[in-house]
Amino acid sequence: MDRREFFTRSSKKIVKSVADEVADSVRVRAAKWIRPPFALEEIDFLLACTRCNECIDACPHEVIFKLPARLGIQVTATPALDLLNHGCHLCEDWPCVSVCKPGALKIPVKPDDADDESDERFFPRLAIATLDSKHCLPYKGPECGACQGICPVPGAMVWDMTRPVINEKICIGCALCRDACIVEPNAINVRSKYKKLS
Ligand code: SF4
Numbered sequence: 646m647d648r649r650e651f652f653t654r655s656s657k658k659i660v661k662s663v664a665d666e667v668a669d670s671v672r673v674r675a676a677k678w679i680r681p682p683f684a685l686e687e688i689d690f691l692l693a694c695t696r697c698n699e700c701i702d703a704c705p706h707e708v709i710f711k712l713p714a715r716l717g718i719q720v721t722a723t724p725a726l727d728l729l730n731h732g733c734h735l736c737e738d739w740p741c742v743s744v745c746k747p748g749a750l751k752i753p754v755k756p757d758d759a760d761d762e763s764d765e766r767f768f769p770r771l772a773i774a775t776l777d778s779k780h781c782l783p784y785k786g787p788e789c790g791a792c793q794g795i796c797p798v799p800g801a802m803v804w805d806m807t808r809p810v811i812n813e814k815i816c817i818g819c820a821l822c823r824d825a826c827i828v829e830p831n832a833i834n835v836r837s838k839y840k841k842l843s
Pocket residue numbers: 681682703704705706707708709732733734735736739740741742
């Protein structure tokens with residue numbers, strides 16, 4: 646390897662490692678909010694989103710809100726899901742996604758080997774939902790079932806006799822079960838999918 650090639654390779658490595666570091670720190674910060682369906686990876690999302698807020702206006706369930714200025718200039722007025730207070734209804738035609746012209750919200754193209762005949766809907770991973778057995782009634786004695794039959798994702802919420810169990814591998818974190826939960830504090834928690842990294 647000559648000197649020129651050595652320096653070119655070294656500077657490419659440095660640029661890549663700086664870019665990786667920036668992407669990681671952006672992901673860690675993103676643990677504080679939950680983006681709308683089919684949002685790009687956080688750093689790409691921030692580069693693409695023009696803060697036009699069309700997705701906020703398009704949501705018929707008023708689940709999307711603007712992040713406030715106190716969270717920093719980079720994310721001010723970008724859209725996030727208010728899943729602590731409303732579940733995302735996973736609308737059949739994804740109105741929030743289809744109005745996003747810059748493609749910050751974008752349904753991924755089906756891989757070539759995907760089964761075109763499959764009737765199963767493709768859902769985005771929104772957040773991580775967990776069930777707190779300290780608050781869920783059937784874990785303490787009384788029967789409940791308020792969230793039974795609500796989950797739109799096959800296999801995400803299953804019933805162990807009279808008790809609900811969330812399969813974290815299948816659950817996409819839409820929070821519709823949280824919406825249906827009747828106890829206070831709510832037995833279903835939702836957190837950012839980026840939370841694990843922080
Ligand atoms: S999928 Fe529907 S309910 Fe969910 S954020 Fe988009 S428009 Fe709102």
